[in-house]
Amino acid sequence: MRSFGYAEAENAQGLAAALGKGYRIKAGGIDLLDMMKERIDKSERIVSITGMTELRGIKERDGGVAIGALTTLNEIARDETLRKAFPALPDTVCNAATPQVREVATIAGNILQRPRCWFFRQAEYNCLRKSGQACYAVAGDNTYHSIYPMGACHITHPSNIAPALVAVGAQIIASDGKNPKSYDIRDFFLTPEQDLKRENKLPQNEFITEIFLPKMPEKSAYVEVKEKQSFDWPLAACVATYADKKWSIILAHVAPVPLRATLAENVVGEKADIDENLALQAAEAAVKTAQPMAYNGFRVHLAKAVVRRALLKACGKDFHA
Ligand SMILES: Cc1cc2nc3c(=O)[nH]c(=O)nc-3n(C[C@H](O)[C@H](O)[C@H](O)COP(=O)(O)OP(=O)(O)OC[C@H]3O[C@@H](n4cnc5c(N)ncnc54)[C@H](O)[C@@H]3O)c2cc1C
Known part of the structure; x- marks a missing residue:
């Protein structure tokens, strides 16, 4: 790891001044220090914000x-x-x-x-x-x-x-x-x-x-699929929430951004209670635009599974079958 300058910010003004001098923020440091050790992040000055209670x-x-x-x-x-x-x-x-x-x-x-x-x-x-x-x-x-x-x-x-x-x-x-x-x-x-x-x-x-x-949803569920239960990131995950007669279905770990599955949201529409059949249709819609590469086609099936399971779980139904 390269040597770097280190400061501790005590308040917003101090932090803003440090950022103005090109310092980079360290919070928990889990990702930043990893990136610096791998020499991907070449920051020369780090400002810790952990003292800003x-x-x-x-x-x-x-x-x-x-x-x-x-x-x-x-x-x-x-x-x-x-x-x-x-x-x-x-x-x-x-x-x-x-x-x-x-x-x-x-x-x-x-x-x-x-x-x-x-x-x-x-x-x-x-x-x-x-x-x-x-x-x-x-x-x-x-x-x-x-x-x-x-x-x-x-x-x-x-x-x-x-x-x-x-x-x-x-x-x-x-x-x-x-x-x-x-x-x-x-x-x-x-x-x-x-x-x-x-x-x-x-x-x-x-x-x-x-x-x-701004507002808590009426229903919500999170489902993920991982290779191992600890020390790992999911292969696919989905959050489904229901509020004001609308579902939000967000896929994670399968696209460069958290991905709103709008085709799946259209399938479920305003229905507050989702049954197995509708959950499956929504899951199929969610992966309609997927274009896997040579080695990751299996994750299309996982994305489909997490959408179906998240919708059923949000409705309090068994989703393991
Ligand atoms: C073994 C392992 C497994 C992991 N598995 C998962 C997982 O399953 N899911 C998952 O989501 N994550 C996972 N992580 C990642 C881990 O959760 C993140 O690295 C951690 O949350 C980063 O938070 P931090 O506070 O340490 O950020 P830091 O490393 O301190 O900062 C990360 C970035 O955010 C910037 N930053 C931090 N706070 C602020 C702020 N307030 N304002 C502006 N910029 C800021 C920093 O400058 C830096 O660029 C895993 C990590 C490890 C080591």
Whole structure:
């Protein structure tokens, strides 16, 4: 690992000043330090924000719930308000990574973590996302790559929690030290077609202060499929929520962004209670536009399974068959 400058921010003004000097934010540091050790992230100055206690905690506010940027995955997994009002959200993180990682990893760091593509994560491969000329997943082993093409790079979005936030239309509240900014999470993430080098719209001089969930859904469920139960990212996952006579069906880990399955949402329409047959039709619609590569066709079947299961689970039905 290269040597780097280190500072600790005590408040928003101090953090904004550090960002102005080119410092990069370290929250839990799980992803950032990994990227630095692999020499993919070449940051020369790091500013830790773990002392900014005002960025921690989960509070009910204005009919919704505000989650501070530094709230850890375990704090979300254990939160009683979320468990009752929006169980899919804590479910997305209660098995993510490992208990030790969840104790340190934060919600903001989680949604901003860089892609897990094994070509991107190795310094030896100068891929498109690192200013190279090729996406090595096209001709190489693309087992874990996107099954929904969205440009020349075939990453999948690695965050478990982002799809639940997209499902309820969360607002990302950010700051440049002077003014608060708000981003609608539904168009916060960038596809490779929109930008090959960045995965979201947050500019370098801004930091996330909280994630605001404006309204809790009436029904919600999260279902994932993994190769192993710990120390791993899912192969496919789905969050389904129902509110105001509308379903949100968001697929995760199969596309470069958390993917809204609009064809599936059209199939279920306003129906609050979904039976096995309708869940299956919705699942088939969700994968209609999938275009798998040479080695990841099996994940189309997994995507279909998680949509069907999430809809049935949200309706309190057995989904294992
Ligand atoms: C073995 C293993 C398994 C894992 N499995 C999963 C999994 O199944 N699902 C999953 O979702 N994740 C998984 N992860 C990833 C892990 O959850 C993320 O790396 C972690 O959540 C990142 O959070 P952090 O606080 O450590 O972020 P950091 O590493 O500190 O930061 C990540 C990025 O976010 C930026 N950042 C952080 N906070 C802010 C802020 N407030 N404002 C602006 N920028 C900010 C940093 O500058 C950096 O670019 C796994 C990790 C490991 C090691």
